[in-house]
Amino acid sequence: MSRSEPRRRSTGRTTLSDVARLAEVSPITASRALRGERGVAAELVERVKLAATQLGYVPDPAARALASQRSAVVPVLVPLLSNALFVDVLEAVHRTLFPLGYQALIGVTHYDPQEEEQLLRTYLAHRPAGLLVTGFDRTETARQLIAGSGVPCVHLMELTTAPGVHSVGFSQQQAAFTMTAHLLDRGYQRIAFVAAQLDPRTLQRAEGYRRCLREAGRYDARLELLSPAPSSIRLGAELLDELLRTRPEVDAVFFCNDDLAQGGLLAAQRLQVAVPGRLAIAGFNDLAGSDQMVPPLTTVRTPRTAIGEASAHMLLALMRGEPVAQPSVDLGFELMVRESS
Amino acid sequence: MSRSEPRRRSTGRTTLSDVARLAEVSPITASRALRGERGVAAELVERVKLAATQLGYVPDPAARALASQRSAVVPVLVPLLSNALFVDVLEAVHRTLFPLGYQALIGVTHYDPQEEEQLLRTYLAHRPAGLLVTGFDRTETARQLIAGSGVPCVHLMELTTAPGVHSVGFSQQQAAFTMTAHLLDRGYQRIAFVAAQLDPRTLQRAEGYRRCLREAGRYDARLELLSPAPSSIRLGAELLDELLRTRPEVDAVFFCNDDLAQGGLLAAQRLQVAVPGRLAIAGFNDLAGSDQMVPPLTTVRTPRTAIGEASAHMLLALMRGEPVAQPSVDLGFELMVRESS
């Protein structure tokens, strides 16, 4: 082998040049044809696509990202996967973006702004095409990372009217207000609010509960039972026990999430507390199983699939540089009155 | 501006060269220092690291992947996120790999081999550092894609003794056998098996159920109720209804998954069927809420967190080229006898 040959780091990979050679065009033309850039003769496009198929060509995402300074990755930052809520959002986002060539990259923050900041730093280094984040509760540094990156970003679950900020969600506070009003309508006198995790959306729900009861002149701070522990069926059962022990006068409980409410319902059954006769129980989110409980659980159905789809579509528009008519999309909620209230 | 200046595509990004310049070393040395490659003078390493920190340098993953032909990404392919089982596995994998600089990339196959093949093609193009896949049920093409990529791969949930194949899981069949044997021990005479989804692991459980009853001379094919529909609490309720309508003689039901069993338990309650007096109910996986049911659900606890951790550690060894003592790691299971049986 001659000493003057160029050094090669063989990878065996089929490259754009291979495709171009077979199609008898330049690599640039092949690149343009494959990306569907307009302004390439139809005949050449066909030849290039055929060659690519014959060779089983798959573009190298790293090379593409390096050259174009933009990858096809879309990080989606959610607090948790153990809440079915976010799984539904993710499914919808993925279903919308994947067919268009984007890869949703799931990041779990565990409700920790520091973790989110760390994930953001890691993911932003990949020069993502877009970004989806949950709510507005983050570190100032995280906010600056997002803004400074120039990456289009849509906020999930909550709404804002702040200029230049894009969001898709519903009013957590109003939804909780509506549920509380429903319980008042039913004639319940001492309505407790039981919550866990105490993340921003939970606190907004607490606010909706308070506002409603205050307006009715019925607010009593002692009827709030708030735990920072992670939400779960088991915790719901424990909190119901505690509630009935310490506030035996309550006649209705509004749990901030359905897993708690399901646990509460099961605990009531164990304690032989009649629902809704002695105690009404209501939840939030309409998670799997809530309609199967005995009695079926009254709750608020939240539009997570719609949030996933709508946020992906909004992001798509932003990534294409298209104008977004409505930067804040309210998808509403639905009161599901069942037999537990 | 002079015509002879090199054209630049400014990106503003802080690069390795910036760090090298500040540290007064060559970029190669800076690269080696930052990657912790041994054989760099300690003093230089320190200078480089300081410079990197001062400049807030973040390596470009695309450039790194392109030059080294290897990224820090580890795709993890699971059937579903709506089953808490896989969420637990993913959490454990992420928790193990992220601190070491690897990014778990979640891929959802929806139990569809074609979808898995498609995901594999997409993710393999990123030259992942490693790969985690669920079970062994895939297309021949998918198998070849994995083998041909040379990317280290560990299989989750099931076990194999096939040479050169790495797996971490437990015996689905044996676990189901054990549960069935427990029900026999308790004296139940007509034990039904109710399953949904009918994925490979579910069918292995069915096999364990059959083998146990056959060995006891008690197998009756009419006591199997199999539905290809996705598993859910609601479906469990429906299947219990159907079972009691069409096989009123059953005195125990073994559901292939806890969501079905929970639904079955709730349906029994609605139908005023005493559990376990008139009908015993057992599940599989010990999902959230099973211990809170009324009565608490007898089930099999499966080691999903341990599977996530152990598979990540095995993959780590493979990625480092270290020998793996045990290519097939059986993490076992635990029979959880509670009050429903």
Next chain:
DNA sequence: CTGAAAGCGCTTACAG
């Protein structure tokens, strides 16, 4: 132990 050169596989910017 350190470095100058070349290359990874694409796309951008400039010409024509």
Next chain:
DNA sequence: CTGAAAGCGCTTACAG
């Protein structure tokens, strides 16, 4: 509408 040149930001392979 098409292409030759250069560059994206790293690391590999070779020297010394």
